[in-house]
Amino acid sequence: MSAAAPPPAPRPEPVPVTVLTGFLGSGKTTLLNRLLRHPALRDTAVLINEFGEVGLDHLLVERLDGDTVLLNAGCLCCTVRGDLVRALRDLALRIEQGHAIRRVVVETTGLADPAPILQTLMSDPLVLYRYRLDGVVTLVDAATGMATLDAQPEAVKQAAVADRLVLTKTDLATPAAVSALRARLRDLNPGAPLLTALQGEIEPEALLDCGLYDATRKHPDVRRWLDAEAWQAAEAPGDGHDHRHDHGHAHPGAHHHHHDPSRHDARIHSFCVSFEEPLPWDGLATWLEVLTMTRGESVLRIKGILNLLGETRPVAIHGVQHLFHPPVKLERWPEGDDRRSRLVFILRDLDRATVEKGLRAFAESARQQAATGAVGP
Numbered sequence: 001m002s003a004a005a006p007p008p009a010p011r012p013e014p015v016p017v018t019v020l021t022g023f024l025g026s027g028k029t030t031l032l033n034r035l036l037r038h039p040a041l042r043d044t045a046v047l048i049n050e051f052g053e054v055g056l057d058h059l060l061v062e063r064l065d066g067d068t069v070l071l072n073a074g075c076l077c078c079t080v081r082g083d084l085v086r087a088l089r090d091l092a093l094r095i096e097q098g099h100a101i102r103r104v105v106v107e108t109t110g111l112a113d114p115a116p117i118l119q120t121l122m123s124d125p126l127v128l129y130r131y132r133l134d135g136v137v138t139l140v141d142a143a144t145g146m147a148t149l150d151a152q153p154e155a156v157k158q159a160a161v162a163d164r165l166v167l168t169k170t171d172l173a174t175p176a177a178v179s180a181l182r183a184r185l186r187d188l189n190p191g192a193p194l195l196t197a198l199q200g201e202i203e204p205e206a207l208l209d210c211g212l213y214d215a216t217r218k219h220p221d222v223r224r225w226l227d228a229e230a231w232q233a234a235e236a237p238g239d240g241h242d243h244r245h246d247h248g249h250a251h252p253g254a255h256h257h258h259h260d261p262s263r264h265d266a267r268i269h270s271f272c273v274s275f276e277e278p279l280p281w282d283g284l285a286t287w288l289e290v291l292t293m294t295r296g297e298s299v300l301r302i303k304g305i306l307n308l309l310g311e312t313r314p315v316a317i318h319g320v321q322h323l324f325h326p327p328v329k330l331e332r333w334p335e336g337d338d339r340r341s342r343l344v345f346i347l348r349d350l351d352r353a354t355v356e357k358g359l360r361a362f363a364e365s366a367r368q369q370a371a372t373g374a375v376g377p
């Protein structure tokens with residue numbers, strides 16, 4: 001090692017990115033306008049993709065109230081990867097030049113599939129270096145949400161992959177309709193806290209910092225990110241299997257409401273699988289690779305915290321369709337947190353039994369092979 005070599009520059013604190021999604025007219029702009037006035041969102045850059053707006057070549061940068069930069073991008077769902085990468089790279093350059101940008105919000109069009117946006121955040125090297133996904137916030141209109149979920153598979157997907165769900169326009173719906181919608185969203189996505197915003201009014205703390213890193217305490221907040229407890233609590237008591245959410249084997253009595261899950265909901269299978277014993281990374285990585293290569297289109301989202309053989313620190317994984325964020329070794333296990341590996345799956349057209357059986361079999365055979373020495377990620 002050369003004594004003269006300068007130490008590598010420390011990685012800059014990655015900028016958290018919130019993806020704000022929700023069906024057409026669900027209240028995204030209303031909520032965002034309110035949020036941006038809040039001191040917690042000072043120095044926030046907003047990437048908005050409007051239908052029919054100019055493309056990024058004609059980037060329109062507007063100074064809002066001092067510290068907010070509004071980038072008016074083209075339609076993200078068509079050209080998302082290139083345009084979003086360019087916009088984020090451009091922002092990174094501005095940060096380097098001393099521009100105060102501490103947070104990014106990407107507001108998607110109502111019809112957008114959030115998957116390509118999440119994939120962009122986990123695959124481009126510069127974006128990976130500079131940014132981290134903080135969370136997906138999905139708005140659902142209390143007045144029209146039920147009908148939209150019935151009619152639009154994309155709306156179901158937006159709700160299923162959310163880290164936070166926000167009901168809007170509850171003033172326009174009856175309490176019975178609101179509670180039926182809440183129950184339906186709970187079924188679709190047991191892990192995301194279900195919040196309410198009237199005319200866009202909501203505490204920013206409820207929506208922000210839902211990622212793995214707690215910026216204030218500077219350590220991973222696994223509970224906030226994964227909330228395995230919420231998934232486990234949603235499971236049918238007794239047998240450890242999630243029948244309530246495995247709509248492929250519908251248990252009518254297990255639903256809290258009388259709305260028949262639509263065919264779109266029935267395609268979604270969201271559940272948490274946990275392992276008591278440390279897992280061999282090799283076996284798991286291979287299994288995940290096979291799953292995403294063969295059934296990538298079904299993998300809406302996978303989030304997990306892993307206790308790996310031969311590794312004292314927890315490892316976080318996050319995947320969307322066929323792409324995975326590079327595994328992240330966390331500093332340490334959070335105090336008081338249990339050390340089981342926990343994997344949350346949000347799948348479409350792929351049921352729990354198939355996935356869990358394959359995963360457990362793979363883990364077991366790899367564990368046997370790894371008895372001679374495990375290899376870390």
Ligand SMILES: Nc1nc2c(ncn2[C@@H]2O[C@H](COP(=O)(O)OP(=O)(O)OP(=O)(O)O)[C@@H](O)[C@H]2O)c(=O)[nH]1
Nearest residue numbers: 023024025026027028029030110168169198199200
């Ligand atoms: N009554 C009521 N109206 C609301 C509420 N939130 C938003 N709205 C109204 O709903 C309409 C649509 O809201 P937007 O914020 O434009 O919705 P959006 O999701 O940005 O719409 P798109 O960009 O078209 O997808 C506007 O007229 C808002 O004023 C609410 O809580 N109650």
